[in-house]
Amino acid sequence: MEDGLVQTRHCPKCTRAMINITLDIDEAKRTLHSCSHCDVREWEAPTGSINLKGVLDELADSAGH
Ligand SMILES: [Zn+2]
Numbered sequence: 001m002e003d004g005l006v007q008t009r010h011c012p013k014c015t016r017a018m019i020n021i022t023l024d025i026d027e028a029k030r031t032l033h034s035c036s037h038c039d040v041r042e043w044e045a046p047t048g049s050i051n052l053k054g055v056l057d058e059l060a061d062s063a064g065h
Contacts, residue, residue, distance in 0.1 A: 009042070011035035018042075 009018045018033040031044040
């Protein structure tokens with residue numbers, strides 16, 4: 001496997017090839033897969049899915065007192 005190689009996804013609705021847009025956000029690469037045909041967008045982080053649950057756990061901790 002090569003680093004930085006983004007695989008083409010296919011739209012879950014129309015199965016066309018989706019457009020890949022890679023962005024650097026806070027030194028972390030995020031890839032946006034977009035279907036221009038039916039306006040479907042999916043975000044992808046290199047570590048897997050974006051760790052939203054971790055953020056929520058931190059918020060819950062600070063609010064727990
Ligand atoms: Zn589509």
